[in-house]
Amino acid sequence: MDLNKIYKEIDSILDKLDFNGLWKGFKKYNFALYDDEKVYFGDREMPVDNRFIGNTAIDYSDGKIAIWKVTDNDLKNLNILSSNIVHEMFHAFQLENNESRFPNDLKGLNKPLDIEYYQMKKQEGILLVNAIENCDMKSKFSNLEKIITLREKRLELYRDSTEYEFSIETVEGTAEYVGTKSLGKFDKEKYEKRISKYMEMIVDNKIIFDTRRYSYFYGALLLILVDSLNIKVSQEIENNDKTIMEDLMGIIEKRRKIKDIPDDVALEENLHIYFNNIRIEFEKFYARDIGNHPGLYKIVGYDPMNMYKLKDKILHKHFVSLRHNSTNKTELIKGPVITVYNEDESLVINYLT
Numbered sequence: 001m002d003l004n005k006i007y008k009e010i011d012s013i014l015d016k017l018d019f020n021g022l023w024k025g026f027k028k029y030n031f032a033l034y035d036d037e038k039v040y041f042g043d044r045e046m047p048v049d050n051r052f053i054g055n056t057a058i059d060y061s062d063g064k065i066a067i068w069k070v071t072d073n074d075l076k077n078l079n080i081l082s083s084n085i086v087h088e089m090f091h092a093f094q095l096e097n098n099e100s101r102f103p104n105d106l107k108g109l110n111k112p113l114d115i116e117y118y119q120m121k122k123q124e125g126i127l128l129v130n131a132i133e134n135c136d137m138k139s140k141f142s143n144l145e146k147i148i149t150l151r152e153k154r155l156e157l158y159r160d161s162t163e164y165e166f167s168i169e170t171v172e173g174t175a176e177y178v179g180t181k182s183l184g185k186f187d188k189e190k191y192e193k194r195i196s197k198y199m200e201m202i203v204d205n206k207i208i209f210d211t212r213r214y215s216y217f218y219g220a221l222l223l224i225l226v227d228s229l230n231i232k233v234s235q236e237i238e239n240n241d242k243t244i245m246e247d248l249m250g251i252i253e254k255r256r257k258i259k260d261i262p263d264d265v266a267l268e269e270n271l272h273i274y275f276n277n278i279r280i281e282f283e284k285f286y287a288r289d290i291g292n293h294p295g296l297y298k299i300v301g302y303d304p305m306n307m308y309k310l311k312d313k314i315l316h317k318h319f320v321s322l323r324h325n326s327t328n329k330t331e332l333i334k335g336p337v338i339t340v341y342n343e344d345e346s347l348v349i350n351y352l353t
Contacts, residue, residue, distance in 0.1 A: 003033050003070060006078070007042040013082045017185060022086075022178045024235040029057075029092040031066040031085050039067075050332050053319065054303060055084070057092035064092035079186035087179030094171065097237040103167035105302070106345060107160065108211060109309035113275070115268045117158050118208055119261050124150050125202035125218065131225050132199065140229055142256065144248075147222075149255045151245060165215050166243040172212070173219015174244065180220050195224070205267050209274040212304050219244065278308045281315055285336055290352050297322040297348040299339060300330060314339050322348060 010033075019026040033040045034052045051058055055068045066088035068074075074081045112118075124147050131143035154162040180198075184191035198217040201207050207214050222244065226233055233247045234240060242250075301321030308315045316335045323330045325347070333353065340350040 001070075001072075001075060003035065003038075003040040004042055004045065006070070006075065007033050007040050009078055010082050010085060011042060013078065013186060014085070017086070017182055019086075019089075022181050023090070023093075023174070025097070026090065026093050026178065029064060029066055029089040030060075031068065031089065032060070033068055033070050035070060053301070053332075055088055057088050057095055064096055066092055077187075077190065079183065080190060082186060083179045083183035086182040087175045090175040090178045094175070094237055098239075099171065099237050100241060101167055101170045101243055103164050103171065103212075105212070105304045105307075106299070106314065108164040108168075109307065109314060110160065111209070111211065112158050112161050113271075114158075115264075115271055117154065117161065118267055118271060119264055120150050120154050122203060122205075122208055122264065122267060123258075123261050125208070128218065128221055128225060129199045129203060132195070132221060132228070137229065140225065144225065144229065145252055145254050146256045146258060148245075148249055148252050149258055152249065152255070153258075161211075163243075165211060165218075166245045168212055168215035169219030169222065169245060170243040172216045174223065176216045176220040177223040180224075195221070205264075205270045206274070208267070209271065278310060281308055281317075282310050282313070282338075285315060285338060285352075292350060292352060294350045296325040297339075297351070298325065299348055301332070306335075312341050312345075314341070320351070322351065 010031075014028055017028070019028050030041075032052070034048050037048060038045045039048050039052055051060070052067055052069070057064050057066050066085055068081070068085055068088060070081075074084075127143045127147050127150075131140045131147075134140050134143070151162065180191065180194055183194060198221055201217050202214065202221065223233075226248070231248070231251060233244055233251070234242065299320060300323045301319070302316055303318040306317040307320075308317075316333075316337050316339065318335045319332060320335070320337055320339060321330055321332050322339070333351065338352040339348045340352070341347065342349050
């Protein structure tokens with residue numbers, strides 16, 4: 001595949017997009033496509049290096065750029081690929097505007113074991129799907145009030161985990177919202193299919209435990225509902241410490257009485273399966289010959305979608321980047337690798353390969 005040619009086609013698609021119309025102040029950023037060997041900029045290419053990991057936004061040359069590792073599947077539809085690059089461009093926009101509401105992914109791995117947490121969360125998903133599908137504005141608004149009521153209850157009972165979700169919805173959910181809205185400009189049919197897929201996902205009994213991925217979809221759909229109700233949440237990024245949900249809690253005054261949520265036997269079974277699968281992943285790792293690397297390190301890079309926690313250890317399936325405290329040198333370690341933490345989880349004290 002000629003990625004420089006693909007780059008130019010995507011660049012042409014993005015040139016027609018009104019970025020500011022998607023989010024106040026948003027603009028087009030430079031981007032790069034890459035594969036296992038090279039990075040492509042449309043008119044030139046270079047060997048790939050350790051800066052190019054995953055799909056994200058990075059510092060490059062004298063500014064921020066979006067990067068995307070291209071797969072054969074990506075090439076099936078360039079409109080979808082273009083919308084995904086818009087998502088990453090929005091991260092460049094956030095970084096340039098000093099976004100401060102980033103989630104603490106390591107703390108976010110401390111997931112509640114209580115089924116009540118996930119039953120409330122699933123009910124919020126059902127309410128959001130019903131609100132988006134409903135044409136009656138009064139019913140839509142009522143469902144939003146119920147979502148906020150449930151989320152305030154979750155905050156009381158499970159503050160850290162709930163606030164972690166709010167942060168992901170704010171940082172990643174907004175990027176997914178902007179990318180999805182751009183897809184609506186490129187291809188209305190593909191946009192509708194994506195919305196339907198996301199609505200299925202936020203009531204799925206398995207994805208609900210994948211907090212980060214789930215919150216991408218929930219955050220994007222929440223903003224689409226807010227749009228349909230003509231509610232104006234703040235689009236300020238710099239000097240804004242309120243998450244989207246906290247902003248909505250201040251805008252929406254009424255709270256609704258919530259009926260008792262019925263027990264969900266299938267959801268409870270999936271909860272046990274989820275945590276058991278994490279234990280199995282660790283057991284598989286320990287069944288190998290293991291190398292110990294004690295020391296003091298700061299974790300500076302990771303794949304948040306593919307890591308799991310058990311007690312004081314985190315299993316990174318793809319990679320982790322650690323900075324040595326003594327030498328200040330950064331090392332990229334390919335997974336699977338386990339990082340072991342000190343008591344307050346501020347430092348890595350060992351890693352296992």
